[in-house]
Amino acid sequence: MKRQEISKGCALCNKGVMHKNQIGFYRITLDHFIVDLKAIQRVHGLEQYFGVAYVMGTDNNLANKMSTVNFLICDDCMFGELIQLLVIKDKILEE
Numbered sequence: 001m002k003r004q005e006i007s008k009g010c011a012l013c014n015k016g017v018m019h020k021n022q023i024g025f026y027r028i029t030l031d032h033f034i035v036d037l038k039a040i041q042r043v044h045g046l047e048q049y050f051g052v053a054y055v056m057g058t059d060n061n062l063a064n065k066m067s068t069v070n071f072l073i074c075d076d077c078m079f080g081e082l083i084q085l086l087v088i089k090d091k092i093l094e095e
C-alpha cells in the first residue's frame with residue numbers, strides 16, 4: 001500500500017493508523033446493495049413453476065450494488081469499536 005492511501009489515517013478515530021505504534025491496520029471494503037424485488041419475485045415464480053433445481057441453474061442478479069467505499073481502520077479501533085468484524089474475519093478464515 002502506498003503512502004497516499006495510508007496517510008488518510010483511520011476512518012473512525014481520524015488518527016494515523018500507527019498512532020499508538022501499532023504495526024497493523026485494516027482496509028475495509030464496504031459494498032452497499034439494494035435487493036431487486038421484481039427479480040426476486042420473478043425467480044420465486046420460476047421456482048414455483050419449474051422447481052428450485054431449474055432456477056438454481058440460472059444466474060439471476062437479485063441485488064444491485066449502489067456504492068463501494070474503501071477505508072482504513074487502525075488496530076486500536078478494530079479491537080475496540082469493531083471487534084465483531086474480527087470475529088467474522090476469523091470465522092470466514094476458518095471455513
Ligand SMILES: [Zn+2]
Nearest residue numbers: 010013074077
Ligand atoms: Zn482508529
